[in-house]
Amino acid sequence: MLCLPLLLLFPHSSWAHAFVVESSPTENQVLDKSPSQVTITFNEDLQSAFMSIKVTDETGKRVDTGKAQLNPKHPSTMEIQLIPGMKNGIYTITWRALSADGHPVNGVIPFQVGSGSNAYTDQATPSESSGTSRIDLIAVRWLLYIGLSLLFGAICFRLFLLPSINRDKNRSEQKMLNQQPSDTLPRWTKLLWSGYGITSAAILISLPLQASWDAGVSIREGFSLPILGEALQFTGAGKIWFIQMILVLLLSVTLIYAIDPSISNRQRRVWGYSSVLLTLSLMLSKAFVGHPAAATHPA
Incomplete structure (x- = not known):
């Protein structure tokens, strides 16, 4: 809207x-x-x-x-x-x-x-x-979308939905959930790290696949250092990929602290909000690779 x-x-x-x-x-x-x-x-x-x-x-x-x-x-x-x-x-x-x-x-x-x-x-x-996109590039793109959906959904569930559910429970149950999130939400933790793993793998593999397509060489040659180096230095996708990898590394740190039971609930929430911002940044970075990059104002 x-x-x-x-x-x-x-x-x-x-x-x-x-x-x-x-x-x-x-x-x-x-x-x-x-x-x-x-x-x-x-x-x-x-x-x-x-x-x-x-x-x-x-x-x-x-x-x-x-x-x-x-x-x-x-x-x-x-x-x-x-x-x-x-x-x-x-x-x-x-x-x-x-x-x-x-x-x-x-x-x-x-x-x-x-x-x-x-x-x-x-x-x-x-x-x-101009040839159509290869099936491997389409598959990696969908893996990225699925990973981001799982990751963002899991974080938002823990930050925004679970507290409202807890308010409907008695104080003893609420205290238990707040003190032991990793024990009481095992499926949430699995979804969270599954989303992070799929997102990281999709981003990691996207550069050599994109570089091989751009250079008109085989996928195997796309993993060679000269091809990867030229893609990183002279293509917009390579520069965005470098930014994405930095965001992925920072996100791993915020997620670890967001589910750490040894720190206070308030501190976990701060790390959780940081994870939301980094995940949104990953989504935004994807929008700068593709047709928007050809626009006068890509933003």
Whole structure:
């Protein structure tokens, strides 16, 4: 109910993934002389990780310098330098980029240098695609949602529901529950740590799986240090993952004290509220990975 007015007052359109709005050379363009570079501009800013541009001639030989980069002044433009003196013929630009929302996109742009009888029939046709999410990424996402639900539900039950139930009991029963929460609520404790374990495992495994998808490599290669390092340093998902891991470690401390029977009920409640805040922070961090990251104001 609180969020609904915000949706009505501040509507915002968003695209699913980045797509090409301009390129030089353009698709199937015929040039009088060889270009010095290739530039591809997208509708939104790109992430600098796992991007590539490969320009090949009719024999498959590369004619680029091998290193694609983002334009420093325009993060939505990807470019690469070409070797000078390219011969007349048909060339193919094969590109791969990482959208602001973390979704990899790729495509092919053919062009021709010099006029002649050559045709594009035997060459790669212009294309642009972005594969659907892998089943492992979807499964990890649902594991995270389930873990957060168990964790948040267990904490809120202990903080907000149980005290009201206790007030309906006699004083002796209430005193027993307050002094021995771990003995009288064994199922609550199991649910609490189950939720924490599932949440932690889902977050831990999400980075290598996401990195392997972004880089276009196998899941096994996604666990390699170079791939993980590039994901942590140059992708939004990697930076959010680092924050999530810090929140998970802090949450483990607050949960331990929140169920510690050796401290007072008031102290346990303070640690419990801290656990609520950290769990909400984990939920919020998940919202910064995906389509909202491509918005002008991700918050």
